[in-house]
Amino acid sequence: MHRLCLILIVCLELLNEHGRVLSSNLAIASGKGHSFSLLSPDKVSKTTYSLSTSAWTGVASTASCALRTISKCPLSRGFLYEPVARQCTPVLWLGQGSGGTVVPPGSADAQPGNLYVKNQTSGLCPNGFEAVEYGSEGLFACILYLRTPRSYNSSTSECNRLGGYLVSVRTEEKLQMVRDLSQGFFTWVEIDDQAQEGHYRWQEDGELLTRAERNALFYLSSLSHRNNLLDCVFYRYKYHKLFNFDCSHQIMALCESRPKSIVC
Ligand SMILES: *[C@@H]1O[C@H](CO)[C@@H](O)[C@H](O)[C@H]1NC(C)=O
Numbered sequence: 001m002h003r004l005c006l007i008l009i010v011c012l013e014l015l016n017e018h019g020r021v022l023s024s025n026l027a028i029a030s031g032k033g034h035s036f037s038l039l040s041p042d043k044v045s046k047t048t049y050s051l052s053t054s055a056w057t058g059v060a061s062t063a064s065c066a067l068r069t070i071s072k073c074p075l076s077r078g079f080l081y082e083p084v085a086r087q088c089t090p091v092l093w094l095g096q097g098s099g100g101t102v103v104p105p106g107s108a109d110a111q112p113g114n115l116y117v118k119n120q121t122s123g124l125c126p127n128g129f130e131a132v133e134y135g136s137e138g139l140f141a142c143i144l145y146l147r148t149p150r151s152y153n154s155s156t157s158e159c160n161r162l163g164g165y166l167v168s169v170r171t172e173e174k175l176q177m178v179r180d181l182s183q184g185f186f187t188w189v190e191i192d193d194q195a196q197e198g199h200y201r202w203q204e205d206g207e208l209l210t211r212a213e214r215n216a217l218f219y220l221s222s223l224s225h226r227n228n229l230l231d232c233v234f235y236r237y238k239y240h241k242l243f244n245f246d247c248s249h250q251i252m253a254l255c256e257s258r259p260k261s262i263v264c
């Protein structure tokens, strides 16, 4: 495989398991099959609640909660409503552990811990990165597709130069997001064992791959043979799993970035 890949054209043909040619536009999986959305500004403006300038806490209803969130923090992604504590917390960035249950569209009932998500992601990601929704809990990631095939280290450097890192794939929901974006191409993700053979570490925080992550995400037999040449990891559409691979192969990559920090 490595030698065949020395010829870029042949390599691309081999690596695209769909047999498709990369389109010039990034396909965004946004909104597909997700139970998102909820309180649009229009809907909120029809309520009889008047705008208060007081703090986020102490509101009595989802409507006034939404009004406060939207007017004080227009770029917030949504808010968590806690009628028991009478608290409304704006949510800027829905990462793992944001908590709450995403309320179905049109629902008027405010339940403790419900997470209300605005059906828009514009303005949340740094320049060049697009907000991509994934999973069913209102999560999104800021993503940029590197269409020029590069080695693992070169992809890492390019993502760093653009203000991000190779895409982090630590959950099955995230694996599905990569499937939707990879367009059938082999795509680098952010884990390798270059520093110490057999010790796969996530670039993001230097943590070791856990057994649970390994079992859920990897094509296991690709990890079973300790091989000095296969230190890097890519997503393979055909198996919908992560595989290890020679770091010098030149393939596509997805960069990820933290969302912009928004001050309310
Ligand atoms: C959210 O926005 C997308 C794109 O604008 C739209 O297709 C989708 O129907 C919206 N979802 C809901 C539940 O309103």
Ligand SMILES: *[C@@H]1O[C@H](CO)[C@@H](O)[C@H](O)[C@H]1NC(C)=O
Pocket: 153, 194, 195
């Ligand atoms: C790639 O980067 C790693 C870690 O920064 C380094 O140890 C390794 O030597 C690099 N490999 C190449 C081929 O440059």
